[in-house]
Amino acid sequence: MRAIGIILAGGNNHRMRELSQKRAIAAMPVAGSYRSIDFALSNMSNSHVQKVAVLTQYNSRSLNEHLSSSKWWDFGRKQGGLYLFTPTLTMDNNYWYRGTADALYQNLDWLKQSHEPYVVIASGDGIYKMDYGKVLEYHIDKKADITVVCKEMPQGADLSRFGAVKADDNGRIIDFEEKPMATDAHMVSCGIYIIRRRQLIELIEKCAQEDRFDFVRDILIRYKNVKKIYSYKIDSYWNSISSVESYYETNMDFLKPEVRKHFLQDYPDIYSKVQDLPPAKYNAGSNVKNSLVASGCIINGTVENSILFKKVFVGNNCVIKNSIILNDVYLGDNTHIENCIVESRDTIRANSRYVGEDGVKVVIEKNDRYIM
Known part of the structure; x- marks a missing residue:
């Protein structure tokens, strides 16, 4: 696949209450044997994205231990590989990541030194299976500047912890609200984006010049009427473990036979770091x-x-x-x-x-x- 991957795994979320006091949300255990970040990493590997960066920051010790070897997700290669980036203090910068756009800006050299034409950006707290190659095909077919993976939510669902999206009949996003208290939209952003690498560098540099730090608010929402931003709908299982209630609900979903079959039996597999433990x-x-x-x-x-x-x-x-x-x-x-x-x-x-x-x-x- 002609893309590099970036997984945003540095944020903290107070909706996780005590559960995020000792670990990053991307390191939260899921379904008995996995961590939340395993799903994004496995999707990258299964989509043949060979070069992936994980941007970590908050409570990252357990996450760094989990990612200590790239072989579990088949990133141990001569070309490509798995990269871990934490905030680095330099003569020019003494900040932690102040937002998702700032996290990308502080690692802009890695983007500039890459050669692949596209970038897949994913969140570390999403539980789903996806072939990013199909999203890239859709992105190219639509001649889009940015493609946002979206999910239709059931009637009455609480959208206050998501980005609410409205799109026209052609799939182009016409409105984007970040974590609205009330909205008539039924579609949410899954935190997965595809964008041309050179355009991402240009947008991130412009954000930095204007002291803007958030990818959603300062790029997606700000440029929604300027750039061609399209939605790609995911019709299979997707959930985000961004609160105690959603974390509980997501794990309990794995007790349903259809969800268990989708993740644990159907091709392709979800990979994780394996410990040598006796059976239960x-x-x-x-x-x-x-x-x-x-x-x-x-x-x-x-x-x-x-x-x-x-x-x-x-x-x-x-x-x-x-x-x-x-x-x-x-x-x-x-x-x-x-x-x-x-x-x-x-x-x-x-x-x-x-x-x-x-x-x-x-x-x-x-x-x-x-x-x-």
């Missing part, structure tokens, strides 16, 4: 229904409609329902967890009870790990 162990008395249980788990209790990530220990007579248990959690005997997200590396004392009464409850405990 179900001891006598355990009872597991409609759940995803990752490797390294030991189950002694009841698990229903839940997702357990790696190395979770479930004690005797525990009940886990409609919940997400992140990596390396110890649940003491007789614990009851329902409608919750339990933070990674937690130790939940025996006889504890956590129930999300008014929505999803995030459980964080830091107890000494011992048999209780």
Whole structure:
């Protein structure tokens, strides 16, 4: 594919509450064995984009560890490869990334030194499968300046955390509102863009001259009547884990057979860093229904409609329902967890009870790990 890839994975989002205090949103665990960024990286690899840059900033340690080897996504090549860029202090610049456009500007040399004519820009928090090659074909066919991948949302959906898009019958975007409180639009931007590399450099340099820092607000919205910006509709599964509620909903979607088949069985695959862990162990008395249980788990209790990530220990007579248990959690005997997200590396004392009464409850405990 005649394009390079850029994954924007540096932002923080307060809607994730406690979950983003120790990790970047792009490093959030998804579906038992993946991280959020795995989906964008796998789409790049499967679309034959051989040169990909990941722009990281906020709480990037766990994300950098996850991306420490490019071989898992088949980027370990002589040509191309996986690049990690963090904010760099220089004589001319002493800022962190002040926005998405500024993040691109601070790494403009990488764009200028590349030779591919097009750039695929993607967000690190999207859960989807896509062939970017088809989007590029559409982009070229429409003679577009910028192509924005969009998704039709169901009637009544909350669009306040998305960019709301309106397009004419030909697909050209005629209106773009960033995170509107109220709108009559039904289509949202998925945070995936295709643009010619030279034009991106020109637009980013102009933004920097005018002290503008945001790609959506200062390029897409500002130039919507000047540049030919088109929408490309995705009709398969897409979600963004930009809030605790959407993160919970996205993981729970993987308990649906059609979503699980789409991501885990249908070609092409989603790749991730692999850890050498033993398979999950179900001891006598355990009872597991409609759940995803990752490797390294030991189950002694009841698990229903839940997702357990790696190395979770479930004690005797525990009940886990409609919940997400992140990596390396110890649940003491007789614990009851329902409608919750339990933070990674937690130790939940025996006889504890956590129930999300008014929505999803995030459980964080830091107890000494011992048999209780």
